Amino acid sequence: xxxxxxxxxxxxxxxxxxxxxxxxxxxxxxxxxxxxxxxxxxxxxxxxxxxxxxxxxxxxxxxxxxxxxxxxxxxxxxxxxxxxxxxxxxxxxxxxxxxxxxxxxxxxxxxxxxxxxxxxxxxxxxxxxxxxxxxxxxxxxxxxxxxxxxxxxxxxxxxxxxxxxxxxxxxxxxxxxxxxxxxxxxxxxxxxxxxxxxxxxxxxxxxxxxxxxxxxxxxxxxxxxxxxxxxxxxxxxxxxxxxxxxxxxxxxxxxxx
Amino acid sequence: xxxxxxxxxxxxxxxxxxxxxxxxxxxxxxxxxxxxxxxxxxxxxxxxxxxxxxxxxxxxxxxxxxxxxxxxxxxxxxxxxxxxxxxxxxxxxxxxxxxxxxxxxxxxxxxxxxxxxxxxxxxxxxxxxxxxxxxxxxxxxxxxxxxxxxxxxxxxxxxxxxxxxxxxxxxxxxxxxxxxxxxxxxxxxxxxxxxxxxxxxxxxxxxxxxxxxxxxxxxxxxxxxxxxxxxxxxxxxxxxxxxxxxxxxxxxxxxxxxxxxxxxxxxxxxxxxxxxxxxxxxxxxxxxxxxxxxxxxxxxxxxxxxxxxxxxxxxx
Numbered sequence: 255x256x257x258x259x260x261x262x263x264x265x266x267x268x269x270x271x272x273x274x275x276x277x278x279x280x281x282x283x284x285x286x287x288x289x290x291x292x293x294x295x296x297x298x299x300x301x302x303x304x305x306x307x308x309x310x311x312x313x314x315x316x317x318x319x320x321x322x323x324x325x326x327x328x329x330x331x332x333x334x335x336x337x338x339x340x341x342x343x344x345x346x347x348x349x350x351x352x353x354x355x356x357x358x359x360x361x362x363x364x365x366x367x368x369x370x371x372x373x374x375x376x377x378x379x380x381x382x383x384x385x386x387x388x389x390x391x392x393x394x395x396x397x398x399x400x401x402x403x404x405x406x407x408x409x410x411x412x413x414x415x416x417x418x419x420x421x422x423x424x425x426x427x428x429x430x431x432x433x434x435x436x437x438x439x440x441x442x443x444x445x446x447x448x449x450x451x452x453x454x455x456x457x458x459x460x461x462x463x464x465x466x467x468x469x470x471x472x473x474x475x476x477x478x479x480x481x482x483x484x485x486x487x488x489x490x491x492x493x494x495x496x497x498x499x500x501x502x503x504x505x506x507x508x509x510x511x
Numbered sequence: 512x513x514x515x516x517x518x519x520x521x522x523x524x525x526x527x528x529x530x531x532x533x534x535x536x537x538x539x540x541x542x543x544x545x546x547x548x549x550x551x552x553x554x555x556x557x558x559x560x561x562x563x564x565x566x567x568x569x570x571x572x573x574x575x576x577x578x579x580x581x582x583x584x585x586x587x588x589x590x591x592x593x594x595x596x597x598x599x600x601x602x603x604x605x606x607x608x609x610x611x612x613x614x615x616x617x618x619x620x621x622x623x624x625x626x627x628x629x630x631x632x633x634x635x636x637x638x639x640x641x642x643x644x645x646x647x648x649x650x651x652x653x654x655x656x657x658x659x660x661x662x663x664x665x666x667x668x669x670x671x672x673x674x675x676x677x678x679x680x681x682x683x684x685x686x687x688x689x690x691x692x693x694x695x696x697x698x699x700x701x702x703x704x705x706x707x708x709x710x711x712x713x714x715x716x717x718x719x720x721x722x723x724x725x726x727x728x729x730x731x732x733x734x735x736x737x738x739x740x741x742x743x744x745x746x747x748x749x750x751x752x753x754x755x756x757x758x759x760x761x762x763x764x765x766x767x768x769x770x771x772x773x774x775x776x777x778x779x780x781x782x783x784x785x786x787x788x789x790x791x792x793x794x795x796x797x798x799x800x801x802x803x804x805x806x807x808x809x810x811x812x813x814x815x816x817x818x819x820x821x822x823x824x825x826x827x
Contacts, residue, residue, distance in 0.1 A: 255585060259618020266615025270608075277603075345599035349660070352563045352593045353616035354585040511525065511566045 255354055263355045264363050271367025275333055282333070282371060283378065286325045290379045293321050294386045297443065309445045309476045314387045319470040320442030323404065325379045327437060327462065330372030330405040331429060334364050334412030339425050342416065347509055357503040361413060361496070368409030369402070376401055389473065396481060397472030403488045404465040408433075410495040417499070417508045436462045441470075446478045461491055513577040515541045515668045515699035516562065521571035523557050523723075531557040533723040535571070539716070541667075544694045545701045546710035546731075549720035550812055555703040556596060558720065559670050563593045575668060589617065592666030594657045596673040596703075602646035606637055609645060610660050617664040624663065631659040634689065651682045658686070662693070669693065671702040675709060687713055707808055711735075721812050742800035743780070745770040748793040757786050771800060 255263065275282040294314070302313030309316055341347040350360055383389060391397060415428050440462030446454050457463050458479075468484030471477035477484070502508070516539040523532040532554045539545045549555050560566030562573055564580065573580045575587035600609045607628055614624030632638045635655040640648060645656060654674060661669060671690075675683045683706075690713060694700050704710055710717060711731065718728040727734065750768040760783060762772040772783055787794060 255589075255618050262618045262620055263616050266612055270612055341601070344601060345595075345597060346601045348565055348593075348595065348599045349613055350616060351565055352588065352591065353613070354588040354618070355616050356585070506567055510564070511560065 255356070260356070260359055263353070264359050264366075267350075267355075267360065267363025268366045268370070271333070271337060271364065272370050274337060275367075275371045282329075283375065286329055286375050287378050287382060290321055290325055291382055293317070294383060298386055309447075309474070311474055311476070312387075315389075315474065316445075316470075317443055318383045318387055318389065319473045320440075320466045322376055322379050322383065323401070323466050323469045324437050324442055326372045326376040326401055326405050327408045327465070328429065328433065329375040330368045331408040331412040331415075331433060333371040334368035334409045335415045335419070335425050335429075337367065338364055338413060338416035339419050339422075342419075342509060343422075351509060357500055361410070361499055361503065364413050365406055365409040368412055369405040372405040372409065373401065376405070391473055392475035393472045395472075397469060399485065400465065400468040400472055400481075400488070403485070403492060404469070407465075407488055407492045407495065410492060410499055414495060414499050414502065417502045420508070436460050437466075439463075440466045441478055442466055461487060464488065512541055514538050514574070515543065515576060516701065517572070517574040518558070518562070519572045521558065521561065521573065522569045523554075523561065523566065524569045531723055532561075532569075532571075535720070535723070535725055537718055537725060537728065539668075539699065539701055541576075541699055542694070542697060543699055543701075543716055544691075544714045545699075546714035546717045547701060547703045547720060548707065548710055548717060548808060549703075553720045554723045555720055556672055559593075559672055559701070559703065563591060563670060564588065565595075589664070590667045592661035592664065592669045594654075594661045594669070594671040594674050596676065598645075598653050598657070600645050600653075600656065600660065603644055605642050605644055606632065606648070606656055607641035609656065610663050613660045614663045619664060627663045627665065628659070631662050635659050636685075651678045654678055655686070658689075666698070668699045668701070671700065673703055673705065675704065675706060683709070719808065719811055727811060740776070741774050743772050743774060743783075744798050744800050745772060745783075745787075745794045746796045747787075748795050751792070755787060755790050755792060757783060760786075 298314035298317055302317070305313045307313070307316075338347070341350075380389065411428075415425065419425050439457065440460050441457070446457045446463070449457060464479055464484040464487040467477040467479050468481050468488070471481040471484070516537065518535055518537040521532050521535040521537075522530070524530050535554070535558060537547075537558070547555050547558065557566055561568045562575065562580075564584065573587075576590045578584075578587035578590070580587045604612070607625075610628040610632065611621060611624040614627060615621065619627070628641075629638065632641055635658060637652060637655055637659060640652060645653065648656065654677075658671075658674065661671075669690075674690075675686055678686065687709070690700060690702075694713075700713075702710070702714070714731055716728075716730050717734055719726050744765075746769055751764055751770060752768075754762060754764050755770070757772065759778065760772050760774065762770055765771055774780060774783070784794060
């Protein structure tokens with residue numbers, strides 16, 4: 255396939271993914287908007303007003319970047335894992351497998367589709383947050399790069415999950431038992447300065463901490479970790495997970511007999 | 512001329528240890544209409560699955576129009592169209608989208624894909640359903656949708672795994688006519704089927720696979736010539752009460768008074784008619800009792816069964 259044909263194949267996958275999640279918007283776009291609005295009202299307004307400042311900002315301003323990032327992470331991941339697994343389940347993944355689309359284009363198409371939903375949700379949650387706080391941007395390039403890379407990372411993660419999953423339970427195990435705890439413990443609702451030394455050390459091995467803080471640095475200018483270390487960590491994770499995803503695809507793991 | 516498909520020494524052992532293919536050699540010429548027949552679990556779908564890269568092979572070579580799937584997989588796939596046994600499209604997508612999306616995977620831009628999709632959806636009688644979600648289609652329509660999807664990139668080799676399974680007779684006949692037209696226009700076709708009359712009606716060459724081995728690979732004509740005995744059913748103008756005497760032929764009456772006559776290879780049917788005419792019996796219609804290919808197929812597979820089981824036991 256020449257470059258133009260490859261691009262056509264790639265854009266076909268991306269557009270199909272976008273059409274899929276917009277067609278079922280009550281399942282894909284609405285829930286995170288409702289959930290995050292509740293977070294803003296309950297944690298930001300009601301409880302936040304009693305907590306006081308955190309990291310030099312009022313509590314609502316402090317948690318907004320983390321909540322945006324949380325929505326981006328879960329949506330990017332969920333889009334790819336549910337879409338690709340349902341293709342496996344319905345066997346429509348065979349449409350791709352019999353075609354000449356290279357594995358890297360399949361991965362790129364799904365990751366872009368996941369990013370489209372994740373970043374779309376990010377925009378929706380950001381707009382909703384404006385009803386509760388004044389959002390200032392400390393470093394726009396940092397905001398954009400961090401959110402793009404984080405979205406890409408979790409989209410690749412969702413793809414690996416979908417390849418390895420053999421039943422619907424496997425699709426929800428990682429988001430429920432790994433992704434959600436890591437996100438909650440990744441400094442979305444608090445600064446790790448509040449933790450004892452031991453738990454601060456434990457928190458430093460949580461990759462989501464770096465993403466949340468990198469994004470928070472871009473918006474508020476404060477971070478528990480060096481923002482460049484955050485970017486380095488995200489890039490390293492993307493490289494490792496992409497390598498794993500391509501290896502699994504080449505082996506036909508979960509998709510070829 | 513390069514063969515449309517060349518398979519040499521193809522083996523497949525699944526993770527469970529089951530040997531699905533035990534060294535298959537198969538050549539299909541360009542323009543052929545080829546049938547791969549065999550009982551359930553014989554290795555038909557595994558063979559075609561490897562050609563379409565839905566199944567990974569254990570060993571052996573597969574070439575599609577000279578392109579080795581180990582070294583030129585993408586080129587090989589460009590020439591292939593696949594109609595699988597099971598429905599494998601997104602049930603929530605619309606008919607037109609399913610076909611154009613498939614074209615997109617082959618690098619065909621949407622404008623061009625739309626023209627090709629229209630052409631095949633019209634030919635297969637699905638144009639009126641183009642905006643219908645696939646889940647709303649009948650079984651026969653879903654089968655035709657898979658054929659349209661497989662053809663949208665104009666493949667030179669079309670592989671159909673049980674294309675008319677569960678389809679009514681009228682629709683099956685119209686699908687046969689469509690496939691024959693595709694073949695006349697130059698598309699090489701390989702099909703597996705359980706309807707042996709389908710293979711007999713459509714295919715020029717036939718391979719029979721059983722227990723992971725090709726037990727016969729020849730032309731349909733040569734295969735049918737092996738039949739040493741055929742039974743014909745003759746309907747007389749007036750119902751027969753007694754079995755007529757037919758010198759050289761064994762015959763009997765069935766429960767409905769239809770005359771069954773066994774005709775051995777080398778015997779002429781004319782002799783039957785002449786003898787019946789002498790006895791004042793007029794024949795108004797005639798048909799064969801069983802599908803000829805089916806009879807041969809059953810004999811070959813039954814003959815192969817003990818030997819193949821012995822081989823399997825010997826290896827394990």
